[in-house]
Structures are given as C-alpha cells and as structure tokens.
Amino acid sequence: MAEEHDLVVVGGGPGGYVAAIRAAQLGMNVGCVDENEVLGGTCLRVGCIPSKAMLESSDLFHLAKKKFSGHGIKTGSVELDLPTMLARKERIVQIITQGVAGLFKKNGVTHYKGRGKLVAPGKVAVSSDRGEAELTAKHIILATGSVPTSLPGIEFDGDRIGGSTEALAFAEVPKHLIVIGAGYIGLELGSVWSRLGAEVTVLEYLDRILPGMDSEIAKEAKAIFQRQGLRFELGSRVTGAKAEGDQVTVTRDGADAIVGDRVLVSVGRKPNTAGLGLEEVGVKLAKRGQVEVDDAFRTSVEGVYAIGDLIRGPMLAHKAEEEGIACVEMIGTGYGHVNYDAIPGVCYTEPEIASVGKTEDELKESGVPYRVGSFPFAANARARVLTHTEGRVKILAHQETDRILGVHILGPRAGDLIAEAAVAIEFGASAEDIARSSHAHPTLAEVVKEAAFAVDNRAIHF
Structure with missing residues (x-):
C-alpha cells in the first residue's frame, strides 16, 4: 500500500531538508527520502561542515606554531594530534546531522531512509535494505545534489587518488599533496594540509586561480597563498594519475610529471541524476546534465520540481536552500523569490x-x-x-x-x-x-x- 503525502522531497541535503521543513510549516503533509545513514547531504556529512572544522583546527595549529609568540603567548613545543582533530570533525558532523533529524521530528516531516526513484508523475519508489516502498504525492521535489567529477585518465581509488571526501579523512599528513583544480575545494583543503605540514602543489588548467571570481582579487589571493607555501602550476593540462605503492605520478601535457603521495581531484561537480528515473518518466535534461526547469522550478513533467545542484546556477548549499524555500512557497502560496544576483x-x-x-x-x-x-x-x-x-x-x-x-x-x-x-x-x-x-x-x-x-x-x- 502506497504512503500518501502532499509533497515528497527526494534528497535530504540543504535544499531538500529546508524545502521539507518549510512545506511542513505551510501545513503540507511531507515525506523526505534520503539514502544516507544521516540527513544533511554532502554539505553536512562530507563537504561544507567537515571541511570548515578542519580549516578551523588547522588554522589554530598554525597560529600556535607561528603566531602566538607575537601575542606574548609562550606555548613550548606544539605537536599535531591528527586522530583527535579528525574525531572533533566527526563529532561536529554528528551533532549537526542529528539536529536535522530533530527538526524533521519537530515539524512532522516523515523521513524515509532509502534510495528514491521517480517511477511516474506523483509516484516515488523507495529502495532500502528493508525492502521496497511506494510514495504518492501531488508534488515531488528532486533535490539530490551533485557528485564530484574527474578527468579522463584519472580514476578514484579511495586511497591515494580521491576527491574531497577522501581528503577530509587522510589518516596521516601527506608528504606531498597534489591538488588538481584551483577552485574553492582545492584551495581550502590544500590550505588545511599545508598548515599541518604537507608540501602542496596545485595544478590548474587555466592561467588563474578561482575561476569566476573577480580576477583582481584572485590574483592578490594567489600571491598570499604562495607566501603561505602553496605552489601553483597554472596552465597545466593533466592527462593522468597512477598510483604505485605509496606514490602517485601525475602526468601533464607538455610538462614534466609530478610525483606525490596523495592526489586530490577537485575539478568540479556534476548533477546527481543517476538512478532517479528521469528519462523513463520524461524529465528533460540540459546538455550539461542539469534538470531543465522554469522560473517556478517546474520540470517538463507536471507536479515534478527540481532545485539546487540539479539545476542551473552555482552549486552552493545556500543557493539550494533559497530555491527549496521559494519552490514550496510557490506551491503553497503562489509566490516565491530568489535573487540570483x-x-x-x-x-x-x-x-x-x-x-x-x-x-x-x-x-x-x-x-x-x-x-x-x-x-x-x-x-x-x-x-x-x-x-x-x-x-x-x-x-x-x-x-x-x-x-x-x-x-x-x-x-x-x-x-x-x-x-x-x-x-x-x-x-x-x-x-x-x-x-x-x-x-x-x-x-x-x-x-x-x-x-x-x-x-x-x-x-x-x-
């Protein structure tokens, strides 16, 4: 027997859980489907929150080693306890993700743990280790976020070569971390491990860092990062990465190979549409894989909406939140607003x-x-x-x-x-x-x- 709701949200990240809560506030009967052990999506579990925890801890470590003496604070020998630092990060993630579950309970949102798939207009199938379930709703919001992209010739091995998830959990400080991509993720995590003692080389295909940011500000930032010890190789077209033992060799077109012991691939993300059943139901996709929506977040299928990293625009958690609120307010009240500028x-x-x-x-x-x-x-x-x-x-x-x-x-x-x-x-x-x-x-x-x-x-x- 199908479970009936006014709205079903597929995805429990910042866009999805915020949409679910706002819809419940508007009086809707809401169900939210998410396949992960805890709610919060990539941002809360393995992205924004854990990375900021590591940035804060690594900055304090750097300050204690290099800057406290200038304040008249004598610390003696400063040593890194990486396991404790990583454990602190995990405690913060646990507290915040549990908080989302508490907000669902407070607002009466029903949480379905499992993988959601659109099987027809108004119907979502949920697959989990406990079996199958079917949810029906007049309105369905797709909010499954994005996943990391890689480059031809590079495969993640979950150890020596990986994305941000792996780089947030290194069991030891790399001797030489090679970062592919000079965007937000690469610079943030490169900074973390540089502060903790790693040599860090950032490879970027373009002739600048931080694509899309004001070029004058980005140029000034690069000079500061170089003084901090980050090394940049701009105009680098990476062609492959191969791990052998505890070393990884990164090859480039027209330049010498670079050898390190860890590689962080941070060249961007793509909409997480795999297994959502979009093509079967008739949801149209753009050339770059995004879900096509109108200004009210409606897809080509009646009653189906999409927000966040699935659609056009910057892949930012707070952008997804704004869209989630605007989408359900359009459904519930006829009006919603996001100023993308x-x-x-x-x-x-x-x-x-x-x-x-x-x-x-x-x-x-x-x-x-x-x-x-x-x-x-x-x-x-x-x-x-x-x-x-x-x-x-x-x-x-x-x-x-x-x-x-x-x-x-x-x-x-x-x-x-x-x-x-x-x-x-x-x-x-x-x-x-x-x-x-x-x-x-x-x-x-x-x-x-x-x-x-x-x-x-x-x-x-x-």
Whole structure:
C-alpha cells in the first residue's frame, strides 16, 4: 500500500531538508527520502561542515606554531594530534546531522531512509535494505545534489587518488599533496594540509586561480597563498594519475610529471541524476546534465520540481536552500523569490575570500559603466588587533546611479562581512547608503563602509 503525502522531497541535503521543513510549516503533509545513514547531504556529512572544522583546527595549529609568540603567548613545543582533530570533525558532523533529524521530528516531516526513484508523475519508489516502498504525492521535489567529477585518465581509488571526501579523512599528513583544480575545494583543503605540514602543489588548467571570481582579487589571493607555501602550476593540462605503492605520478601535457603521495581531484561537480528515473518518466535534461526547469522550478513533467545542484546556477548549499524555500512557497502560496544576483560565494581559506554580485570582469565585458571603491584591511584598527591585515574590500557601483553591482572581499571574516553586501544588493542599495550607515568601531565591518566611501574618492582613514 502506497504512503500518501502532499509533497515528497527526494534528497535530504540543504535544499531538500529546508524545502521539507518549510512545506511542513505551510501545513503540507511531507515525506523526505534520503539514502544516507544521516540527513544533511554532502554539505553536512562530507563537504561544507567537515571541511570548515578542519580549516578551523588547522588554522589554530598554525597560529600556535607561528603566531602566538607575537601575542606574548609562550606555548613550548606544539605537536599535531591528527586522530583527535579528525574525531572533533566527526563529532561536529554528528551533532549537526542529528539536529536535522530533530527538526524533521519537530515539524512532522516523515523521513524515509532509502534510495528514491521517480517511477511516474506523483509516484516515488523507495529502495532500502528493508525492502521496497511506494510514495504518492501531488508534488515531488528532486533535490539530490551533485557528485564530484574527474578527468579522463584519472580514476578514484579511495586511497591515494580521491576527491574531497577522501581528503577530509587522510589518516596521516601527506608528504606531498597534489591538488588538481584551483577552485574553492582545492584551495581550502590544500590550505588545511599545508598548515599541518604537507608540501602542496596545485595544478590548474587555466592561467588563474578561482575561476569566476573577480580576477583582481584572485590574483592578490594567489600571491598570499604562495607566501603561505602553496605552489601553483597554472596552465597545466593533466592527462593522468597512477598510483604505485605509496606514490602517485601525475602526468601533464607538455610538462614534466609530478610525483606525490596523495592526489586530490577537485575539478568540479556534476548533477546527481543517476538512478532517479528521469528519462523513463520524461524529465528533460540540459546538455550539461542539469534538470531543465522554469522560473517556478517546474520540470517538463507536471507536479515534478527540481532545485539546487540539479539545476542551473552555482552549486552552493545556500543557493539550494533559497530555491527549496521559494519552490514550496510557490506551491503553497503562489509566490516565491530568489535573487540570483544576491547569492554570495565564499572560499574559506586564510584570508577568506567572499563575493556577491557582478565581478569587474563581467561589468567590463557587458559594457556597464561603473566606479570602484577599495579599502585595505591594513588600514583598519580591528584587523591590526587581530593580526589579520592582508586583503581588502572592493565595491563596484553603477557610475550613474551609484547602485551597488558587486562586492568582493579578500580578508579576515570575509564570509561574514559579505552578508551586509548581499542585503544591500537585495534591497537595491547605493554605495552612499552603506557609507552613510553607522558601523561600530572598532570592527572589520568599517572596511566595508570605507570602501563605500572610496567609490566617491572620499575614504576617511586611507
């Protein structure tokens, strides 16, 4: 006998579980299908959360070894206890994923553990080690996220060659970690193991790091990372990777091979559509494998919707959350909203890099007239106190209207500071609006205010 719901969500990651909770708040009878042992998707289980735990721990280790003495703190010998660090990461993941399960219980969302497959409009089959089940619902949201991609000639072996999941759980610090791809994941995890003592070489096919980020900010970030010890080989077309014993040889087109003991492949992700039954039911896919949807997240099959990494746009957890909420609100109330120009991206290196809106490169290409305001953290009192003075805030505003078009931050707590810029863009604020708003002193947020003043060439403290 089929279980009946108003809405069934397939996938329990940030997009899926948030959609399920919001739908329950709107009075819907909701079921959520997820095949993993715990809820939370890639982000909470083996992505965003564990990586940030390792970034925080490795940064503290680095500070204790290199920077505490400058604060008058004598620590003596500082030693790494990697098993304890990894165990801390796992405890954090456990607490947060259990929290999602608690939210399901609180909001009355029914959790089905198993693999969901769309078998017909309004029907989802759930396969698990306990057998088969069938769910029926007028509305079905597909939110199965994405999976890592690799390159021709490279196969993950779960040991010497792998993706971010493997790189979050190395049992020992690599002697030489080779990172393929200079995007967010590669730089974050490369930073982790570099701080813990590994030699790190980053190979990137393009002639720059952080594709899609403001090129001026990315260039400045690269110089900082190089001073930290990361080595970059740009313009590297990787053709293969082969493990032999405890070594891996990475081959490149037109360049010498590189030998290390671990390889992290971080060249991107692709929509996780395998086994979802999309083709059988008639859900249309785009050329790059994404599910095609309209502005209300409706697929080509009536009553079936898709959000998050399955569809167009950046593969970000918070983007999936916004889409999940908007999708169920459209279903339940007839209206939902996502402003894709106001979705920030953050790279949690040290210093952090955060961005929202248009880059200067995009404005130049599109011919939009703009002005630039920039202010360095080195001129900020709070940054001096924190001993984190590298980087700056860069604001792009329309030349004629002063409306903020993009904000790019390289510096301490950039991932937190970018929220002000996202709100400003969401509400159509001008650089003058930020400049005229009081910012507490002494705070890092004053750098944002000064950059806004700088758009009109009137920064106060620089």
